[in-house]
Amino acid sequence: MGSDSGVEPLWKLPLDRILAKSQRLRDRPAQREPAGGRVLRLAVLGGFNTQFATRVLEVMLFELGLEVELYEASYETYVESILNPDSDLYRFRPQLVLLLVHRENLMNSPSFAESDADTDAKARAEVDRWAGYWQMLRDRLACAIIQSNFEPPTARALGNLEVSVPQSELAFTRRVNAGLAERARGVVQLFDVDYLCASFGLSRALDASRYHLVKQPYAFEFLPSYCHALAALIAATQGRAKKCVVLDLDDTLWGGVVGEDGIDGIALGPGHAEGEAFASFQRYLKALKNRGVLLAVCSKNDDAIARDAFAQHPSMGLESNDIACFVANWEDKASNLQQIARSLNIGLDSLVFVDNSPEERHLIRSVLPDVSVVELPEDPSEYVRALDEGRYFEATELTADSIERTEYIRADRLRSAAESSFMDYGSYLRSLELTATVSPIDARSRGRVAELIKRTNQFNLRTQRYSAEQVEDILSRPLSVGFSLAVADRFGNQGTVAVVILTRGDDHLFVDTWLMSCRVLKRGVERCAFEQIVQHARAQGVVRLVGEYRPTGKNGMVAGLFAELGFREIDRDAGGTTVWELKLADAPLRVEHYLRVVDG
Amino acid sequence: MTKLQDVFRRVLNQPALVLTRDLTAADVKGWDSLKHIELIVSIESVFGIRFKTAEVGDLDNVGELVDMVNTKTASKR
Numbered sequence: 001m002g003s004d005s006g007v008e009p010l011w012k013l014p015l016d017r018i019l020a021k022s023q024r025l026r027d028r029p030a031q032r033e034p035a036g037g038r039v040l041r042l043a044v045l046g047g048f049n050t051q052f053a054t055r056v057l058e059v060m061l062f063e064l065g066l067e068v069e070l071y072e073a074s075y076e077t078y079v080e081s082i083l084n085p086d087s088d089l090y091r092f093r094p095q096l097v098l099l100l101v102h103r104e105n106l107m108n109s110p111s112f113a114e115s116d117a118d119t120d121a122k123a124r125a126e127v128d129r130w131a132g133y134w135q136m137l138r139d140r141l142a143c144a145i146i147q148s149n150f151e152p153p154t155a156r157a158l159g160n161l162e163v164s165v166p167q168s169e170l171a172f173t174r175r176v177n178a179g180l181a182e183r184a185r186g187v188v189q190l191f192d193v194d195y196l197c198a199s200f201g202l203s204r205a206l207d208a209s210r211y212h213l214v215k216q217p218y219a220f221e222f223l224p225s226y227c228h229a230l231a232a233l234i235a236a237t238q239g240r241a242k243k244c245v246v247l248d249l250d251d252t253l254w255g256g257v258v259g260e261d262g263i264d265g266i267a268l269g270p271g272h273a274e275g276e277a278f279a280s281f282q283r284y285l286k287a288l289k290n291r292g293v294l295l296a297v298c299s300k301n302d303d304a305i306a307r308d309a310f311a312q313h314p315s316m317g318l319e320s321n322d323i324a325c326f327v328a329n330w331e332d333k334a335s336n337l338q339q340i341a342r343s344l345n346i347g348l349d350s351l352v353f354v355d356n357s358p359e360e361r362h363l364i365r366s367v368l369p370d371v372s373v374v375e376l377p378e379d380p381s382e383y384v385r386a387l388d389e390g391r392y393f394e395a396t397e398l399t400a401d402s403i404e405r406t407e408y409i410r411a412d413r414l415r416s417a418a419e420s421s422f423m424d425y426g427s428y429l430r431s432l433e434l435t436a437t438v439s440p441i442d443a444r445s446r447g448r449v450a451e452l453i454k455r456t457n458q459f460n461l462r463t464q465r466y467s468a469e470q471v472e473d474i475l476s477r478p479l480s481v482g483f484s485l486a487v488a489d490r491f492g493n494q495g496t497v498a499v500v501i502l503t504r505g506d507d508h509l510f511v512d513t514w515l516m517s518c519r520v521l522k523r524g525v526e527r528c529a530f531e532q533i534v535q536h537a538r539a540q541g542v543v544r545l546v547g548e549y550r551p552t553g554k555n556g557m558v559a560g561l562f563a564e565l566g567f568r569e570i571d572r573d574a575g576g577t578t579v580w581e582l583k584l585a586d587a588p589l590r591v592e593h594y595l596r597v598v599d600g
Numbered sequence: 601m602t603k604l605q606d607v608f609r610r611v612l613n614q615p616a617l618v619l620t621r622d623l624t625a626a627d628v629k630g631w632d633s634l635k636h637i638e639l640i641v642s643i644e645s646v647f648g649i650r651f652k653t654a655e656v657g658d659l660d661n662v663g664e665l666v667d668m669v670n671t672k673t674a675s676k677r
Contacts, residue, residue, distance in 0.1 A: 016611065016642035023613050051634055209653040213637065220641045 007365075007375055009390070010063050011228030015056070015220045022055040025062055038552075040238060043071040043094035043143075045078040047105035049215040053230075056223050060231035064240055065349075075215060082133050090140055095465075096237060097137055098230070099130075099147040100191070102217045103173060106150060110167045112158075119166045120175075127179035134188050142474075144237055144467040145188040146230075149177045151197040151217075154206055186447065186468060189233060189396055196229055197222075232391035238465050239454040242372060242392040243346050244324070245288065246337060248355035249299035249306055253285075253318070254278045255380065258309045259301055269315025277380035282317030284384045289322045292402030293393050294344060294409065296325040298336045298355075303328045324409040333360050334367040344409065345518040347457065347554065352392045354383075396467075399448045401495040411492035412519060418491075429524060429594035432489040436528050439600030441482035441499070446471055448496045449484055452515060457554040459526070460515040461547065461561065471501070474512065479504035481536045485529055486600065487520050494520060498529050502536060508544040508581070509537045524593030530565055531591040537584055544581050551576040601666060607642045611635060621663030647673055 010018065044050050044057075054072055061068055071092040073081045078099075081089040089097075107129065108122040134145055153169045156162045162170035177194055184190045197205040200222055207219035218226055235241060250257045255267025255274045267275040268282075289295050295318070299306055306328035310320045320326065325343050327336045333355070341348050349370040355361055361373050377386055395402065419428050441449050450468035457463070466474070475482045485498040497520045501513035511533065516526055537545050547562050549555075559578075563569070566587070567580035605619045612630050625631040631639075640656050643649070643665075649672040659665050 014645050016607075016638070016645055019638055019642075020610055020613075027613070052637075209656075210637075212653050213656055214634075 011224040021059045039067045039069050041094045042068040043097045045073045047101040056227040060227050064235045096144045103150045112167045123175040126176045131183045142470050147188050148191040148193045232394045236394035242352045243350035244294035245352045246296045246298045251356040263312050281383040292405045294324040296340045299328045301328040397447045414491050434489045434595040436595040436597050437486040437600040456515040460555050462550045463552050508542050508546045511547040527591045527593040528595045534587045547580045549578045623662040
């Protein structure tokens, strides 16, 4: 489908154009197997009439490569559909539930006459009410949940006093939002409608007339932004967030052309309005890097001159260590982007391309349609907003591993350099002094495990996108096993890189989830994980191990994994899914790998 | 009228639809209450006008809608 002009992002189109796309999408003949993977079963529970939002959302998700099967509750009955265990909602068995609410859905509004303590109790009761719905949904569905928070009121009966008097609507809404935020961590994803309204302009985002007409509180002009932000969050829960920003240098990270103007001649830093703008863009990029987004450079420049600018310029906010992959040459950028994706071991669809040149952007759009291209405004003061409002890097969790990501990638570089100096691969692996720490999945590690489950596309046998809560549910079943592997070597710590979840059948253990970060490919980590799997199977005394491979278009590298490990194929369906078994009697006693295993 | 007809054709996804003044929602397949709002939103954006809350529900046929659009676009000038 794609955006009409190719340049204007979908969410900037007028609503009627998006709705026309939605019509075409719905009129399309039913697809048996979607191109990009499986269909997501999505339930929309709205405290307002969500019919317009849902249609816009569907278009946005389709654009992000996500096909959904929808269940939509009416705003009159959305609470009942949660409370009643026999409701259509539970029959639908959604994988993801959206709880979209607005301020009219607050039930415990305070009054000016009551005491602070009573108001406080009401705020807590309100938060408890929503947390109660989450619990109920999770008990019955093992689904992931996205809950919106509440927009502030547009009108203030108490004027500026609303901010400090707890009984006011504004203070009460803020308190409830804060309470929801506290309770949501690690339980549900919050969709920050409060922020979105502020960023769009509250009085423009809400439309009383439309609310009175069709029970939709948001202005139709705001719906595309609302749905774009929501779609980005949903995509992140499905492992579709972007992973890397690829940056041009001249007139993108600084003003001017360093090869011509020299390091002293480029605009960057204080003393110059445009220089300030570029410095502020670099600060934003640094913040992205610090939370785990990879930065890459792709510039038409002399390599030495480009690197020199990073090393020498006093106002350079980014250091060369912040850049996971630095490419400055005179090749075409499409080839360079492919090389960057390869060297970082991520897909082209994980890249966001930031370049001030319309020609380069056009090239990438035409040659590499999977790459997201930011339509960078001409004014560098607008760069931060342009990149941020693309909502490319939504995350469901901030973990220690994500913060260290760039560091891991840099250590990889050193390893590659070391690798080339060895004649045979075994002695290279031995020289790395690899250690694997095997830990059961517990409350502490669940966040990182869920993040890996969401992010891992290539070494992933079944690509089941479980949330932390779903992992917890699976591991609460009798005789199920879940462990993760953290790997370290003499170049550094690589953090948790592999996850295995085994569930118990009558005479076998089933490999429900087996995935590994591609960073540690070809270091024997998968063989080490296999050894652990076999040990668990032996400990439980089962006869067989059963595994399944489900092709997704991205995980071809593990199509042959079970065969390599000695499994026998016992079933195959039309979609290419294969089922494998290994009799424990035939399983090896020791698996060769080069890791020292310690218990975590 | 042609401009309005284009909006109707696009929103209702009926490329051959012909608008007449006495046409009502009941006469057109798919013109339900939600499509009605979608029509209103599209007409507002195409003509750069805004309907009042009461006006949206009070329309009996296409003729009334045409008159209202004309009045509103005229008062804009």
